[in-house]
Amino acid sequence: MATRIRPSSKRCTVIGGSGFLGRHLVERLVDRGYTVNVFDIRQAYELPGVTFYQGDLCDKLALVMALKEVSIVFHCASPAPGSDDGALFQRVNIDGTRTVIQACHEAGVQKLILTSSASVVFEGTDIKNGKEDLPYAKKPIDYYTETKIKQEKLVLEACSKEKGFLTVAIRPHGIFGPRDPQLVPILVDTARRGKMKFIIGDGSNLVDFTYVENVVHGHILAAEHLKADSPLCGQAYHITNDEPVRFWDFMSQILVGLGYSAPRYHLPYALVYGIALLLWFISLILRPLIQFKPTFSPMRVALAGTHHYYSCARAKQDMGYRPLVPLQEAVVRTVESYPHLRNGE
Ligand SMILES: NC(=O)C1=CN([C@@H]2O[C@H](COP(=O)(O)OP(=O)(O)OC[C@H]3O[C@@H](n4cnc5c(N)ncnc54)[C@H](OP(=O)(O)O)[C@@H]3O)[C@@H](O)[C@H]2O)C=CC1
Ligand SMILES: CC(C)=CCC[C@@H](C)[C@H]1CC[C@H]2C3=C(CC[C@]12C)[C@@]1(C)CCC(=O)C[C@@H]1CC3
Numbered sequence: 001m002a003t004r005i006r007p008s009s010k011r012c013t014v015i016g017g018s019g020f021l022g023r024h025l026v027e028r029l030v031d032r033g034y035t036v037n038v039f040d041i042r043q044a045y046e047l048p049g050v051t052f053y054q055g056d057l058c059d060k061l062a063l064v065m066a067l068k069e070v071s072i073v074f075h076c077a078s079p080a081p082g083s084d085d086g087a088l089f090q091r092v093n094i095d096g097t098r099t100v101i102q103a104c105h106e107a108g109v110q111k112l113i114l115t116s117s118a119s120v121v122f123e124g125t126d127i128k129n130g131k132e133d134l135p136y137a138k139k140p141i142d143y144y145t146e147t148k149i150k151q152e153k154l155v156l157e158a159c160s161k162e163k164g165f166l167t168v169a170i171r172p173h174g175i176f177g178p179r180d181p182q183l184v185p186i187l188v189d190t191a192r193r194g195k196m197k198f199i200i201g202d203g204s205n206l207v208d209f210t211y212v213e214n215v216v217h218g219h220i221l222a223a224e225h226l227k228a229d230s231p232l233c234g235q236a237y238h239i240t241n242d243e244p245v246r247f248w249d250f251m252s253q254i255l256v257g258l259g260y261s262a263p264r265y266h267l268p269y270a271l272v273y274g275i276a277l278l279l280w281f282i283s284l285i286l287r288p289l290i291q292f293k294p295t296f297s298p299m300r301v302a303l304a305g306t307h308h309y310y311s312c313a314r315a316k317q318d319m320g321y322r323p324l325v326p327l328q329e330a331v332v333r334t335v336e337s338y339p340h341l342r343n344g345e
Pocket of ligand 2 (some may be wrong): 116175189295300303304
């Protein structure tokens, strides 16, 4: 009978390792002595000790090659949340995640850590100190959220102590930090186009923004605490900075830090949400003729005008999670990392 070589517990593959979170994760894993494979649709950098496999995660054969002799897989690939390509989300986040699970089985992987999102419970209305037992959103606000829900369910249901395949889902919220392609660049672009003058609502809504190093820390703790006798098996964990902040104060701090004016004038939430819905509907109807994408999508307006912050008590209890970088320090590091986005550059 063929005996399978037991992979080293410090060999891992990061699917989506060329992306924002994935690359930070890869760098930290290498620092901690892991041997790392990256599987991604693109190769964005080179790093000693890291082997790149370029391919689409829907391609099982290509994926299995990158999982050979690996004991841990981190799955943090996804289409960009702002996309409205429903077919792409279905293919990558759902069919692709099924492929990831099958490839893990074929390659004898023992642990799968999924990057999910706290937004799987967000329906566009207030969430204050939400715990992991909140129900999944019944009416997900966009394709991204809809497919992140199905993806998380697939991964958690695949957890099997009998098969020796353990899974866990990390739910970060509002990740930011150096090299983020979304939050700061979109914010600056909106400011440069003169559209960051208004505060949606009264500006008192609290939100979690989580520094990328803390999200990475949560992933590594999860991988190292995931054992057959641990409470992590088949569970989801919020990972936040544990310092909810007023959405508009956070945005203003980044804008002012980069030399732009903070938004000052208030607009009623219901009015802006209504306009965003109308524009989204018009863009849908006109799509065959002209393509335009409103800056303030209904999702962005909901994120900007409601409370949505989450408890990370479960991660503290089960894996000893504590944020490593406090929010203020994280904002300073982030602002310093974008010299090219400063006003006037
Ligand atoms: N950013 C945030 O605020 C939050 C993110 N998340 C989750 O964190 C994860 C990482 O997000 P983030 O780092 O911001 O995203 P990025 O877009 O920066 O990284 C995702 C990476 O996956 C790659 N990828 C996409 N599709 C495929 C595919 N079919 N096969 C192989 N690779 C693919 C992307 O390539 P390409 O760029 O070419 O598409 C990219 O390199 C995602 O799962 C996201 O849902 C959760 C909560 C908040
Ligand atoms: C109002 C405006 C134009 C703000 C600019 C910043 C936004 C681009 C970000 C503010 C909150 C962010 C956020 C996400 C993407 C970027 C923002 C909308 C996510 C949707 C990314 C993926 C997730 O899983 C949830 C995030 C929530 C917060």
